[in-house]
Amino acid sequence: xxxxxxxPAPSALGRFWYKWRFHINVLLVLIPLGFMPKYFQxxxxxxxxxxxxxxxxxxxxxxxxxxxxxxxxxxxxxxxGPAGYMxxxxxxxxxxxxxxxxxxxxxxxxxxxLRAAGGLFFGSPYRMGTSIPIPPRTKPxxxxxxxxxxxxxxxxQASIPLAEASPAxxxxxxxxxxxx
Amino acid sequence: MRAxxxxxxxxxxxxxxxxxxxxxxxxxxWFFLLIICVTGTLATVSQEIVWLANPDVRASKPSDDAQRLxxxxxxxxxxxxxxxxIVQSIGRPDEDHFALTARVSYPDGxxxxxxxxxxxxxxxGVSPEFDFRQFTRALHGWWLVPFTNGYSWGWYLVSLMGLPxxxxxxxxxxxxxxxxxxxxxxxxRVGQGARIFWxxxxxxxxxxxxxxxxxxxxxxxxxxxxAILGDTHVSISTEGVPPVVAREEVPLAPSAAxxxxxxxxxxxxxxxxxxxxxxxSFVSLPGYAYGHYSVWGRGWYPLMFQSASINPYNGxxxxxxxxxxxxxxxxxxxxxxxxxxxDFGGLWVKLLWFVFGLLLSMMVLSGxxxxxxxxxxxxxxxxxxxxxxxxxxxxxxxxxxSESRP
Numbered sequence: 001x002x003x004x005x006x007x008p009a010p011s012a013l014g015r016f017w018y019k020w021r022f023h024i025n026v027l028l029v030l031i032p033l034g035f036m037p038k039y040f041q042x043x044x045x046x047x048x049x050x051x052x053x054x055x056x057x058x059x060x061x062x063x064x065x066x067x068x069x070x071x072x073x074x075x076x077x078x079x080x081g082p083a084g085y086m087x088x089x090x091x092x093x094x095x096x097x098x099x100x101x102x103x104x105x106x107x108x109x110x111x112x113x114l115r116a117a118g119g120l121f122f123g124s125p126y127r128m129g130t131s132i133p134i135p136p137r138t139k140p141x142x143x144x145x146x147x148x149x150x151x152x153x154x155x156x157q158a159s160i161p162l163a164e165a166s167p168a169x170x171x172x173x174x175x176x177x178x179x180x
Numbered sequence: 181m182r183a184x185x186x187x188x189x190x191x192x193x194x195x196x197x198x199x200x201x202x203x204x205x206x207x208x209x210w211f212f213l214l215i216i217c218v219t220g221t222l223a224t225v226s227q228e229i230v231w232l233a234n235p236d237v238r239a240s241k242p243s244d245d246a247q248r249l250x251x252x253x254x255x256x257x258x259x260x261x262x263x264x265x266i267v268q269s270i271g272r273p274d275e276d277h278f279a280l281t282a283r284v285s286y287p288d289g290x291x292x293x294x295x296x297x298x299x300x301x302x303x304x305g306v307s308p309e310f311d312f313r314q315f316t317r318a319l320h321g322w323w324l325v326p327f328t329n330g331y332s333w334g335w336y337l338v339s340l341m342g343l344p345x346x347x348x349x350x351x352x353x354x355x356x357x358x359x360x361x362x363x364x365x366x367x368x369r370v371g372q373g374a375r376i377f378w379x380x381x382x383x384x385x386x387x388x389x390x391x392x393x394x395x396x397x398x399x400x401x402x403x404x405x406x407a408i409l410g411d412t413h414v415s416i417s418t419e420g421v422p423p424v425v426a427r428e429e430v431p432l433a434p435s436a437a438x439x440x441x442x443x444x445x446x447x448x449x450x451x452x453x454x455x456x457x458x459x460x461s462f463v464s465l466p467g468y469a470y471g472h473y474s475v476w477g478r479g480w481y482p483l484m485f486q487s488a489s490i491n492p493y494n495g496x497x498x499x500x501x502x503x504x505x506x507x508x509x510x511x512x513x514x515x516x517x518x519x520x521x522x523d524f525g526g527l528w529v530k531l532l533w534f535v536f537g538l539l540l541s542m543m544v545l546s547g548x549x550x551x552x553x554x555x556x557x558x559x560x561x562x563x564x565x566x567x568x569x570x571x572x573x574x575x576x577x578x579x580x581x582s583e584s585r586p
Contacts, residue, residue: 025211031334032324039315039324048290049309078329081413092289099435102469122467124266124285151433151469 045072048127053090057165062148063156065097067104069146069165076172077134086131087169089144093125105147106130108138108162114155117147134169136176138162195355202351210551213341214544219320220396221537224522224530226313231278233312236295236305239279246299251463252445257301258282258294269464272298275527279304331407339407342400348547349393352386362387375553382546385539392536393543399520402513418507423489423499425470431493442495444473451475451488454497458486466492472499479503482524483515 032039044050053070060069070090077085093101105111107118119130143159144166150156163170222229231237249257251270258267266285273281279295286292293307318324325334353359368380386393409416433439442450444463452458455477462476462485472489479486481503489499506514518524522533 025209028209028212028323028337029215031337032319035324035326035334038326039318042326043311043314044309047292047309048285048288052289080329095287099437102430102436120468120470122471124268124291126266126285126287127289127291128468151436151439153432 052092052127053088055166057160060146060158060160062104062146062158063154065101065148065150065156066094067097067146067148068092069160071166071168072129074168076168083133085134085136087134087166088129088131089165090127090129091121092127098125100150100152101125102149102151104128105145105149106132107145107147108132108134108142110143110145110159111147111157114147114149118145134173136173138173140170140173140177195357198351199355202348202355209341209344210544210548213344214541214548216320216338216341217537217541217544219316221534221541223313223316223320224533224537226316227273227278227523228527228530230312234305234308237279238304239277239298242297242299248298249301250445251448251460252443254280254282254296254298254301255444255465258284258296258303261301261303267465268467269462270296271462272460274461274523281307330411335407336404339400339404342397342402342404345393346397346401349390349397353390356383356386359383359387375550378546378549378553382543382550385543385546389536389539389543392533393540395519396540399516402516403520406513406516416507416509416513418505418510419501420499423472425472425491425493425498427470429491429493430469439493441492442473442490446495447473447490447492448475450490450495450497451477454488454500455479455486455502458488483518484511 041050045054051070052068053072055074056068056070058069059066068091072088072090077087080086089106091104091106093104104121105117105119106121107116111117119132121128121130123129140163142162144162145157145159147155147157162173254270255267258265262284264287268283268285268291270283271281273279280298282294282296283291284294295304295307296302297304321335321338322332323334323338325332325337327335356362362384366384368384369376371377431439444465448460448463451460452475457479458475458477459479460475460477464474464476466472471492473492474487474489476485476487478484479502484503484506486503487501488497490496491498522529
């Protein structure tokens with residue numbers, strides 16, 4: 001039996017491990033402590049206690065109706081597998097139009113028809129949300145189009161510059177454009 | 181020299197090797213694993229802890245002959261009490277001593293839970309900002325690491341612990357010769373020193389928890405697989421896309437209030453008609469104009485839910501998800517979560533999970549105590565033994581291992 005088999009020379013990594021493994025354990029326990037503020041922030045965001053979304057960008061008039069819009073997260077679109085890059089927005093209908101508005105759609109660029117009006121807002125009219133695809137080739141001067149349809153069948157549209165709706169998305173698009 | 185060759189390894193030294201593997205397995209993660217076990221144990225009874233702490237969540241019976249209200253009656257009661265609220269869903273907890281929980285939306289955009297008396301429909305309280313149940317689950321389940329894109333790395337960290345736990349169980353049973361004898365002649369020596377006591381405790385609680393450790397570690401490993409499948413966008417689900425009410429089925433009307441809709445109770449009735457044996461325990465109201473009423477409940481198999489989506493305008497059942505729709509694989513994978521949490525058979529199953537969770541936490545702790553008292557020495561001895569046959573023990577080996585003792 002060779003000597004090396006009995007007592008392998010401790011490697012630098014091995015020495016580090018022997019010396020620090022208990023400390024590393026304690027670090028694992030510190031992780032939730034570090035994330036606790038973020039956890040409570042997120043709980044408040046999901047519950048709607050901290051507002052419509054992380055960044056509200058104003059009230060948009062859509063025909064006779066109006067709605068407040070917000071970015072759910074103040075961040076660039078997230079890659080969601082085969083769906084591509086997605087971005088979530090929240091909206092709240094004005095108190096008087098809740099009984100009149102049937103559905104609200106959101107999309108990048110002007111919809112050609114009601115059939116392609118974009119993502120449907122889902123949830124309570126006090127705080128509804130939708131997630132829409134943001135193609136990486138979207139032009140920085142693109143607009144976010146809101147299409148609202150009433151229970152009586154009337155349709156109204158409005159738009160807001162993407163730059164105003166989501167500066168984080170705009171910055172991300174510029175970055176995409178810079179790539180070869 | 182023979183001892184180093186696995187093929188020729190004697191039975192004794194092979195079992196010693198297993199023993200060392202067992203002893204070292206959980207070591208670098210022991211404290212983490214202990215906290216995971218303790219938080220998991222708490223999470224099994226978190227709902228009960230909230231019940232003890234907060235009177236709002238209790239379902240007090242106004243009189244002995246009081247009858248439970250239907251979902252529709254509860255909805256009506258909430259709407260009457262707070263007309264500006266929008267009710268999104270109503271859940272009936274498994275145990276009768278809990279109030280109903282209604283997810284509602286307030287005009288200010290917040291969406292808390294309301295605790296509603298199941299007999300009178302009275303709103304007993306609003307869920308506090310700090311949700312103890314959700315917090316213990318988040319702590320246990322993903323170590324509070326946020327889900328930014330896909331599964332949180334905390335989820336991976338925690339579910340990865342299923343592997344050392346499973347390996348500890350297997351190696352533990354291999355090294356514990358004739359462990360089944362412990363069932364008939366249990367031994368717990370008190371008063372012969374801490375090392376003897378903790379050793380007996382570790383073995384005794386171990387054999388009585390074989391089933392529980394297996395359940396927790398296998399389901400834990402499933403959570404790991406689930407995250408890997410999720411993050412690589414591999415789906416094993418046979419469930420189709422959620423149904424949407426066809427555009428032409430949504431009637432025109434001067435305003436939302438004048439749109440003809442079937443009642444919530446009518447929808448629940450439709451669901452129980454089409455799914456025999458369904459016990460509705462959760463209903464959700466249409467989330468938008470193209471949404472459905474959804475009714476969820478258990479059937480004969482307590483680990484899985486069945487559901488039906490009912491068109492609110494014409495009352496058609498647009499989709500169902502039944503036990504018989506699930507593939508064999510889904511029966512296994514969908515059963516994993518309730519098996520892990522123990523919330524499928526009321527209070528007694530939860531308490532059973534709680535007790536064995538405590539036992540498992542104590543096993544991790546006792547394993548650690550034993551390790552500090554013995555394993556380091558055993559390792560020194562195991563390294564020394566073959567060495568003695570050949571050459572004198574190199575000093576470096578002894579020092580290296582004894583240094584590793586805490």
